[in-house]
Amino acid sequence: MSISSRFSVAIHILCLLAINKDKATNTSEHLAGSVNTNPVVIRKVMSMLKGAGLVNVRAGVPGSELAKGLSEITLLDVYKAVNVVAENDLFNSHEHPNPDCIVGRNIQQSLNKQFSTAQKAMEHSLEIVTLAEVVQDILDSDNV
Amino acid sequence: MSISSRFSVAIHILCLLAINKDKATNTSEHLAGSVNTNPVVIRKVMSMLKGAGLVNVRAGVPGSELAKGLSEITLLDVYKAVNVVAENDLFNSHEHPNPDCIVGRNIQQSLNKQFSTAQKAMEHSLEIVTLAEVVQDILDSDNV
DNA sequence: TTACATGTAACTATAATAGTTACAATATGA
DNA sequence: TCATATTGTAACTATTATAGTTACATGTAA
Numbered sequence A, B: 001m002s003i004s005s006r007f008s009v010a011i012h013i014l015c016l017l018a019i020n021k022d023k024a025t026n027t028s029e030h031l032a033g034s035v036n037t038n039p040v041v042i043r044k045v046m047s048m049l050k051g052a053g054l055v056n057v058r059a060g061v062p063g064s065e066l067a068k069g070l071s072e073i074t075l076l077d078v079y080k081a082v083n084v085v086a087e088n089d090l091f092n093s094h095e096h097p098n099p100d101c102i103v104g105r106n107i108q109q110s111l112n113k114q115f116s117t118a119q120k121a122m123e124h125s126l127e128i129v130t131l132a133e134v135v136q137d138i139l140d141s142d143n144v
Numbered sequence C: 001t002t003a004c005a006t007g008t009a010a011c012t013a014t015a016a017t018a019g020t021t022a023c024a025a026t027a028t029g030a
Numbered sequence D: 001t002c003a004t005a006t007t008g009t010a011a012c013t014a015t016t017a018t019a020g021t022t023a024c025a026t027g028t029a030a
Helices: A006-019 A028-035 A039-051 A075-081 A102-127 A131-142 B006-019 B028-035 B039-051 B075-081 B102-127 B131-142
Strands: A055-058 A061-066 B055-058 B061-066
Touching (some): A006 A055, A006 A075, A006 A131, A028 A039, A039 A075, A075 A131, A102 B006, A102 B028, B006 B028, B006 B061, B006 B075, B075 B102
Antiparallel strands (some): A055 A061, B055 B061
């Protein structure tokens, strides 16, 4: 199991928009060239980012741009925008354990506690990083 | 995307073995009755738990038992035993971004850092909880 | 040696991902 | 206004993983 690459594609796109300010050139075709995928994949991700208020893009108008400052967008914002993991659903529990068994009738709530805590720990790690840091890291890496 | 319920099934099994010390009655048939699944599913999970040294079970001999003390088994041990998430593979990155683009040629290492940190945060959360706590929680819940 | 459990291969149904084709809807410049 | 180019989306495919199931070989012990 792995979290969908929609997330990494979304981060890639947003970094590109941050670095290339020339809005009109940021078409799905062009972005697809950098990500190395199909333009329709880009447009689908773009549609989700637009829904979350992270990018500006309009039907018929070529190109796109960030709708917020780089340092105002955390990795958690992007993660939620592209809907790769549902609320409290990183871990999948088996359903309908036997209620006639002490373990069966109590384990779900115990697991939910632990799983929820673990998921939150992961999400918190994404929350404390902004795209500004990721872009800076990319620029730094390229200048070595 | 969700992490396989093999993990929750494995925890369920281990809790049962902790509560029912009568080894011979812990057959895959019986465990399947509490988890509410097929005995073969139990045997597959059991095979992985055995491989990780968490349970004792032998071909031809009915039943099973814990191979370690409850407080010596963390949720991370179980998670690794059933192999639900590969090393550094919780997040799936898009492959082959364009090396002719500054973002394309640098984003993978930036993402790997962030994704690895997030995965470790989640796994650490599992590491600090032992099965002893989960079993105690189950017993407490049942006595309300 | 019989009975019964474990171990495992092979198959099914289901669901999600990533990519693709096709086309409608939209906006803009000539 | 119309031609053109792009976005938005539906519909389809191939691939992969999960969870469950059947079938049967293997192993143990009474």
